Amino acid sequence: MNDDLLARHRAVMPGWMPIYYGDDALEIVSGSGRRVTGSDGRTYLDFFGGVLTNMIGYDVAEITEAVQRQLATGVVHSSTLYLIRQQVELAEKIARVSGIPDARVFFTNSGSEANEAALLMAANVRRSNQILAIKNSYHGRTFATMAVTGHRSWSSSSLSPLSVSWLASGDRLRGRMAGLADGDILDAAVDDLREVLATVTAGDVAALIAEPIQGVGGFVAGPDGLLGAYQKVLGESGILLIADEVQTGWGRTGEHFWGYQAHGVTPDLITFAKGIGNGFALGGVVGRAEVMNAVPAISFSTFGGNPLSMAAGNAVLDYVLDHDLQANAARTGAILLDGLRALKLPIVGEVRGKGLMIGIEIVRPGTTEPDPAGTVRVFDECRAGGLLVGKGGLYGNVLRMGPPLTLTEDEAREGLAILRDALTRVDAEAKIG
Secondary structure: OHHHHHHHHHHOOOOOOOOOOOHHHHOEEEEEOOOOEEEEOEEEEEOOOOHOOOOOEEOOOOHHHHHHHHHHOOOOOOOOOOOHHHHHHHHHHHHHHHHOEEEEEEOOHHHHHHHHHHHHHHHHHOOOOOEEEOOOOOOOOOOOHHHHOOHHHHHOOOOOOOOOEEEEOOOOOOOOOOOOOOOHHHHHHHHHHHHHHHOOOOOOOOOOEEEOOOOOOEEEEOOOOOOHHHHHHHHOOOOOEEOOOOOOOOOOOOOOOOHHOOOOOOEEEEEEEEHOOOOOOOOOEEEEHHHHHOOOEEEEEEEEOOOHHHHHHHHHHHHHHOOOOOHHHHHHHHHHHHHHHOOOOOOEEEEEOOEEEEEEEOOOOOOEEEEEHHEEEEEEEEHHHEEEEEEEOOOOEEEEEOOOOOOOHHHHHHHHHHHHHHHHHHHHHHOOO
């Protein structure tokens, strides 16, 4: 049956849509807690959460009940031309936890739309289409967000409504920051920013858009304080800072509720999506009122902020705060990070991340040369062992893990054991080869 579904998928879906596991593609048919069951009859521990989106897990009573209450009213959509009580309530909560004084919130359906909206606002308030972005970044698949995506695999067009200038990534293994101490990286990054502003921009730059931890890029991040160091330079010219928190928000890093809070800075705009809807289509922008209000025309999102997604979003955020999932991410993430770093296998070039946002860089033994084929082997071995993980990185050689923030300590140890076995097996094969 699954083979037939794969053939049907390939017959009607675009060829550029990736699907995991090739001819052994997986259909997920049910889920509960942190586990999903596939049409192959197997149950898996899920360490990828629909690309960091099923943030609370599966079949969560509080979310199901909130959505069912809204469905029972008969109103799934009314448009934002009418008052939506749950939209106002969720906006109030997000404004309160954003860390931005006098914040305003605009809801969209996805992270791409959220980043598109933030870029529009920044361009309007600064009257400039010049944007700074960071190499190895990913910000979405829409026209403007693709332009600020510094990851060639995801940049399907060179056409753009923006003039983009690029800053170096914080990659510690390769590139101009490789091998540098944290303080030296900060100095080099600031020098790079000043050089870019002085040489390849027209001076009136609108904003820098940055992920505190690069998601699709393989969970690469510069040292804490990097965005703050950038902000000191940006502030000299009034350039805005957009923090793309689509993957880092809601306590996932364990240390802070937002990724930006590790950097001693408050962004002008924060974009969010993925986990806040726990699978329901929900994204948005929260930012300073004078920036958010800068769009000089009428605008709204037809489905952004719809009653059903708002019911889910309110239930998700309440659950995150009531159960202190940020602390749980720190606790269970430490089990995974400490255990993985203790392996010291030649195929593991780096274990990086914070909280429940973890990347494992797979390399040819004893080198920093990316090994995409070896990564696929580990990836497949994880599934064979009953664990679902993701892939990413500029060279396709990073295992990406973003388990639900409700992950238990026992589940963290279970997943760690599967990862240890998969990595050790592939490492042994590499030595033989």
